[in-house]
Structures are given as structure tokens and as C-alpha cells.
Amino acid sequence: MLRIGMLTSGGDCQALNAAMRGVVKGICSKRSDVEIYGFKDGYKGLIYANFDMLTSKDFSGILTRGGTILGTSRQPFKLMRVPDKDGLDKVEAMKHTYHKLNLDCLVILGGNGTHKTANMLREEGLNILTLPKTIDNDLWGTEMTFGFQSAVDIATDTIDRIHTTATSHSRVFIIEVMGHKVGHVTLHAGIAGGADIILLPEIPYDIDIITDMIQKRSAAGKAFTILAVAEGAISKEDAGLKKKEYKEKLAKRKYPSIAYELAEQIQQKTDKEVRITVPGHTQRGGSPCAYDRVFSTRVGAAAAELILKGDYGYMIAMRKGETVKVPLQDVAGKLKTVDPGCSLIRQAKMIGISFGDEVLE
Numbered sequence: 001m002l003r004i005g006m007l008t009s010g011g012d013c014q015a016l017n018a019a020m021r022g023v024v025k026g027i028c029s030k031r032s033d034v035e036i037y038g039f040k041d042g043y044k045g046l047i048y049a050n051f052d053m054l055t056s057k058d059f060s061g062i063l064t065r066g067g068t069i070l071g072t073s074r075q076p077f078k079l080m081r082v083p084d085k086d087g088l089d090k091v092e093a094m095k096h097t098y099h100k101l102n103l104d105c106l107v108i109l110g111g112n113g114t115h116k117t118a119n120m121l122r123e124e125g126l127n128i129l130t131l132p133k134t135i136d137n138d139l140w141g142t143e144m145t146f147g148f149q150s151a152v153d154i155a156t157d158t159i160d161r162i163h164t165t166a167t168s169h170s171r172v173f174i175i176e177v178m179g180h181k182v183g184h185v186t187l188h189a190g191i192a193g194g195a196d197i198i199l200l201p202e203i204p205y206d207i208d209i210i211t212d213m214i215q216k217r218s219a220a221g222k223a224f225t226i227l228a229v230a231e232g233a234i235s236k237e238d239a240g241l242k243k244k245e246y247k248e249k250l251a252k253r254k255y256p257s258i259a260y261e262l263a264e265q266i267q268q269k270t271d272k273e274v275r276i277t278v279p280g281h282t283q284r285g286g287s288p289c290a291y292d293r294v295f296s297t298r299v300g301a302a303a304a305e306l307i308l309k310g311d312y313g314y315m316i317a318m319r320k321g322e323t324v325k326v327p328l329q330d331v332a333g334k335l336k337t338v339d340p341g342c343s344l345i346r347q348a349k350m351i352g353i354s355f356g357d358e359v360l361e
């Protein structure tokens, strides 16, 4: 008998179901003696032994379904070693559930925080395989994560729609795209949607460079300006603060998010009308795009291959168009950020997109 536990953890995204379907179909095509334990709401289900026994039928017809059939939750890694309100040792509880059910392995679908805990469970002796999930595409060790392309498509569609209304009004439009720590989604959607200015957490901006560009566009007869702004976009001034000082400043910020702060500054400095659009969680919702369906099916099937061989301790990654296994200890705790010197940024600047950091020639 092959006993597999499965859980989805952290923020959801498109193609979680498609990835689990890939794992289960891959295994069940080769073996019939399989038990699947679906833990509910992420690590919580493993801690409190809250699970459903599932069959291959439960994974049929879910390729295109958004969300996760298992549910998910955020369980911060830094609190994993802190007992719960009843004094329960969470790590010991997870190990207990795993051993009690006599699992052969645990398949974990998640992003950065999830991988820290997955690696800790590996160090504690459990057989772990992970799949790279997150719209942010910020997992180290893989060129791609599922959810990313779907989110880019949605954010791009939002910018496209703003474009048509922008042409009718002499306004500045700010679209705030998801990504607190990294700007991959904003960068790609911004370029795909033809944004004039793209602001990322990795490239601190100068507000005067932004407002000068808006004024220059106006003077050149371009009535509107579109900004694609990541949730975590930061000014040069704020980037110079110590982490603690910046956190304190954010806590006192009178605006709900960066887009509102920028809107007020732009309005004051340019006297232009500014409008804000925040697509928010729509970026994580709905069906996965075709790319994510294929990608998640591939990593799911690749995980099935490893399970059938009993080869554990890896994240399935995508490198140069191929699925590869990357040791979990290499992935955990590392972030893949946008490299400000990368060719994509250079090329965007070449065609006149401003990142708010320097005056373009």
C-alpha cells in the first residue's frame, strides 16, 4: 500500500487543483494500491489531524477549477516552534499525524513560507516533496511557479481595460498589482499592458522623476499616463530607512496602500486628476490559464514519478523548459527577486518605460 498525504498552504492561486490532479493521476495510472489523505486548510490539517480520505475520483474534473479543494491557510514559519493556545507542540503534532497514518510521503504545495516548514519537516525525518505555487513567482530554484502566468494575464487585462477609458480622459491611472516583496507580476503585466511607468519593490522610485515624466507626456500631447505599481513599491527615501523604522512608518501611514499615497502626491505636484484601480484578489481567482494548466500538470506528474521511485526531499522546479528536482534545503528561506539589471528591465527602459529611478534619455 502507498499512503500519500497532500496539503496546500499559504495564499491560494490558480492551478493548485490541476497540480494535485497531476500527482494523483500520475500515481494511480501505475498503482492501484494507493491511499490519499487530503489535509484541510494547509499545515493546520496536519497539526490537528483534520483530513479526508480521497480517491482518484476526487481529482477528476478539477483541472480548470480555481482555488484548492483542500482549503488553505497561512501558518507563519516563525510560529511553528511556538506552542498553540492549548500548549500543543505543532511540529511534534505534525510528525505524530504523519506516523500515525503510516504515510509514505507528504506532498506540499506552497510558496516561500510553506517551503521553510516543508524543509523543517524533512529535517525532522519526514518524506517530503513540494510543488512551486505562488502568483508572485518568487521561489528560489525554479524559473516559474504556477499561478504566476494566470495572475499576469488578469493584471494585464485590468490594465488593458484602463487603457481604453484612459484614452477618453486626461487623467493619471494607477493600477496596484499584487506583490509586497517582489515585483515579477507587476513587471510582466506592466509591460504586457503598455504601462508608461512601472514601480517595483526592487527599484526604489523618486516621486519627482515620476511627476516630471507625467508633465513631459502632457507637454508632448499624451493626455494620460498609466502606472503599474506593485503593492510593495517603495520610494528611495523610505528604502533608506532601517527595516524597523520603515515598518513603524507604514503602521502610521494614513493611506490604505501605496497607490493612494502616490495618487495624492501626483495630484498635488501635477494638478492632474488621478484614479486608482486595485484588482486585488481577482489576480488569484478563477480558472488557471492554459500555460498554468500545462505547467502544473507537468510538475504534478514529475512528483508522481519521484513518489513511485521513493525519491524524496525535493521541490519540483522548472529550469530551461524541463522539470527538475531541487533539494529542499537549497530552496527554503530564499527569495527570487527581480534583478534591476536584468535584460527585461533594460529592454523596458529602451522603449521608454520609466521605473521611477532615473530620468530616461
Ligand code: F6P
Binding pocket: 011, 074, 111, 134, 135, 136, 178, 179, 180, 231, 284
Ligand atoms: O503571496 C501571494 C500574495 O497574493 C501576494 O502577492 C500578496 O501580497 C499577498 O499574497 C496577499 O495575501 P493575503 O491573501 O493573505 O491578503
